[in-house]
Amino acid sequence: FFMIPSILPTYNRAPLSFVSGTGSWLTTDDGRRFLDFGAGIAVNSLGHAHPALVEALTVQAGQLWHTSNLYHIPAQQKLADQLVDLTFADTVFFTNSGTEACELAIKMARKYFYDKGHPEQVEIITFDGAFHGRSSAGIAAAGSEKMTEGFGPVLPGFVQVPFGQHDPLHAAVNDKTAAVLIEPIQGEGGIRRVPDHCLKGLRDFCDSHGILLIFDEVQCGVGRSGKLFAYEWSGIEPDIMMVAKGIGGGFPIGAVLATEGAANGMTAGTHGSTYGGNPLGCAVGSTVLNHVSDPEFLSDVNRKSGLLHQGLGGLIAEFPNIFDGIVGSGLMVGLRCKVNNMDVVNAGYDAEILTVPAAENVVRLLPALNIADGDIKVAVDRLRQAATSLQSGV
Ligand code: PLP
Numbered sequence: 001f002f003m004i005p006s007i008l009p010t011y012n013r014a015p016l017s018f019v020s021g022t023g024s025w026l027t028t029d030d031g032r033r034f035l036d037f038g039a040g041i042a043v044n045s046l047g048h049a050h051p052a053l054v055e056a057l058t059v060q061a062g063q064l065w066h067t068s069n070l071y072h073i074p075a076q077q078k079l080a081d082q083l084v085d086l087t088f089a090d091t092v093f094f095t096n097s098g099t100e101a102c103e104l105a106i107k108m109a110r111k112y113f114y115d116k117g118h119p120e121q122v123e124i125i126t127f128d129g130a131f132h133g134r135s136s137a138g139i140a141a142a143g144s145e146k147m148t149e150g151f152g153p154v155l156p157g158f159v160q161v162p163f164g165q166h167d168p169l170h171a172a173v174n175d176k177t178a179a180v181l182i183e184p185i186q187g188e189g190g191i192r193r194v195p196d197h198c199l200k201g202l203r204d205f206c207d208s209h210g211i212l213l214i215f216d217e218v219q220c221g222v223g224r225s226g227k228l229f230a231y232e233w234s235g236i237e238p239d240i241m242m243v244a245k246g247i248g249g250g251f252p253i254g255a256v257l258a259t260e261g262a263a264n265g266m267t268a269g270t271h272g273s274t275y276g277g278n279p280l281g282c283a284v285g286s287t288v289l290n291h292v293s294d295p296e297f298l299s300d301v302n303r304k305s306g307l308l309h310q311g312l313g314g315l316i317a318e319f320p321n322i323f324d325g326i327v328g329s330g331l332m333v334g335l336r337c338k339v340n341n342m343d344v345v346n347a348g349y350d351a352e353i354l355t356v357p358a359a360e361n362v363v364r365l366l367p368a369l370n371i372a373d374g375d376i377k378v379a380v381d382r383l384r385q386a387a388t389s390l391q392s393g394v
Pocket of ligand 1: 041096097098099100102131132133134183187188216217218219220244245
């Protein structure tokens with residue numbers, strides 16, 4: 001007999017199985033309705049079963065699922081043009097995930113210097129608390145022992161510096177440095193926002209050293225922060241940017257966006273992907289982007305963020321022994337906890353609301369970007385219920 005479950009047990013799963021979803025609501029196999037404030041970890045940007053996404057996917061599914069990047073893919077061209085129009089980028093490569101986007105972002109930065117006659121410039125500076133995925137490069141980039149231990153030699157070429165400290169960053173740069181890689185708002189790291197003036201400072205820092213600036217907007221991008229991309233708050237632009245999660249609204253798709261200068265070395269044969277930019281993913285991605293890039297949609301994200309902050313402010317005042325404060329931007333919100341954040345997440349399950357834990361003892365609130373105002377009220381009520389149940393135990 002087998003002791004190991006048929007699904008490799010790399011996750012501690014909550015005892016919940018969802019079978020259907022509409023908007024911000026999920027239904028379990030035993031008929032309970034949960035309010036989804038996790039959105040599959042910032043993925044379901046337009047909620048579940050959004051009619052326009054269902055239509056985009058099914059229409060494409062009826063026409064053509066897959067060809068190959070050996071040929072032109074009209075849906076991919078359309079999504080690439082949209083992203084180029086809407087951002088700093090001149091060019092886009094599509095992946096299936098954030099991790100794969102990270103891989104290419106790193107390869108691109110190194111190739112840039114290789115082509116300039118500096119093959120020794122390979123080092124990427126990253127930050128404590130970062131998360132860039134679970135590949136060998138992703139875990140080396142994050143650098144935390146929790147992720148790298150047991151998995152053999154850590155891929156060289158990454159230097160981690162403390163989050164939010166000036167001097168160690170300046171000390172880390174040398175003639176081997178290729179790039180700085182940073183999440184404008186750390187997700188897994190506890191919804192830690194890099195202040196706008198620091199992003200500006202990073203841009204200047206990279207320019208003065210002639211190195212590249214890479215943003216990982218896998219979690220904070222695609223409207224999540226209240227701008228289409230979080231870097232827009234700062235007024236500066238990266239050279240390379242990773243996108244995934246929200247852009248597919250639940251369909252697995254990611255992307256690397258880059259300026260022409262940064263991407264110059266990525267010529268035919270230097271990179272590839274069987275599925276990246278596949279017609280199904282791109283048809284959905286285009287539709288997500290059409291919705292989310294609308295200025296009215298984005299201003300509504302910020303209005304909804306205000307509503308959520310108001311409600312949470314009341315909760316923090318009501319439960320000062322449980323909650324410590326609110327962090328984040330737009331609908332990427334972190335509730336800092338005084339009790340163990342996992343206890344809050346579990347009490348949330350009992351109150352039938354889904355939230356997601358993060359580092360720094362934070363509970364992440366990542367609702368669909370089009371969440372109904374009324375559902376924000378329900379969320380605050382359910383979080384109150386969760387806090388009340390914990391209060392008796394504090
Ligand atoms: N980068 C960031 C900031 C993330 O939050 C994640 C996923 O949580 C990743 C990269 C990895 O993305 P994926 O899980 O799609 O490979």
